[in-house]
Amino acid sequence: EIVNWTCKLEKHRTxxxxxxxxxxxxxxxxxxxxxxxxxxxxxxxxxxxMELFSDDKNGIDTMLSCMFSDYNLAFFCNLxxxxxxxxxxIELLQLKGIYTYIWERSRARTKREMALIFKSVKRSFNxxxxxxxxxxxxxxxxxxxxxxxxxxxxxxxxxxxxxxxDKFLMVWRTSPCGSFNANTHYTSAYF
Numbered sequence: 001e002i003v004n005w006t007c008k009l010e011k012h013r014t015x016x017x018x019x020x021x022x023x024x025x026x027x028x029x030x031x032x033x034x035x036x037x038x039x040x041x042x043x044x045x046x047x048x049x050m051e052l053f054s055d056d057k058n059g060i061d062t063m064l065s066c067m068f069s070d071y072n073l074a075f076f077c078n079l080x081x082x083x084x085x086x087x088x089x090i091e092l093l094q095l096k097g098i099y100t101y102i103w104e105r106s107r108a109r110t111k112r113e114m115a116l117i118f119k120s121v122k123r124s125f126n127x128x129x130x131x132x133x134x135x136x137x138x139x140x141x142x143x144x145x146x147x148x149x150x151x152x153x154x155x156x157x158x159x160x161x162x163x164x165x166d167k168f169l170m171v172w173r174t175s176p177c178g179s180f181n182a183n184t185h186y187t188s189a190y191f
Contacts, residue, residue, distance in 0.1 A: 003029060003129070022128030030136040034079070035143065039072060073148040076140055080151060083137060084158035088165045125170050134162060 003026045012018040032045070042048045104117045141155030 019126065019128035022126065023131050026129050026132035027135055030132055031139065034136055035140050038075060039143075041072070073144060073151070076144045077148065077151050077154055080137060080141060080154040080158050084154070084161045088161050092165050092168070094169075125166075130166060137162075 003022055007018055007022050007025065010021065012021065037043065037045065037048060040048070042051070101117065104120075105114065108114045108117055137155070137158060141151055141158075145152045145155070
């Protein structure tokens with residue numbers, strides 16, 4: 001949501017330019033907060049900066065010693081499994097759209113307004129953010145599979161569930177996206 005808000009404040013001229021910048025910012029944010037920091041055993045950037053500038057000389061040794069511990073590898077396996085089961089089911093429910101619909105419906109006064117609210121509930125499929133999430137989880141699976149081959153099974157399960165949910169959302173629940181320029185897809189392939 002923070003990435004979407006900052007990109008909306010930038011006032012992009014085209015929708016495809018907006019999705020392109022959402023892709024870049026969301027991938028960088030998710031890569032740092034979901035893969036890099038937990039891989040080194042940190043839960044926030046603030047703890048990493050405090051450890052980096054502390055007087056303790058064993059900080060870097062401690063950071064590198066817990067990099068590929070069994071606990072971290074189990075954490076990433078659980079993360080991918082939870083993203084496939086819990087995350088996709090919550091996205092399938094589209095709770096934000098339901099809450100928006102209920103709020104707008106309670107504020108409507110005429111039948112014409114209610115009909116317009118029903119038509120406006122369909123949101124566009126945010127391709128930039130969905131690309132970024134997909135690439136982050138794919139990056140986690142590829143990186144961790146070198147040390148824990150079990151994560152590839154969970155990663156494949158995640159890809160199948162994500163493909164099925166996204167296909168359903170794109171066909172039945174969202175409005176047509178329109179055309180995109182090639183930069184969004186090129187950047188996605190480049191990451």
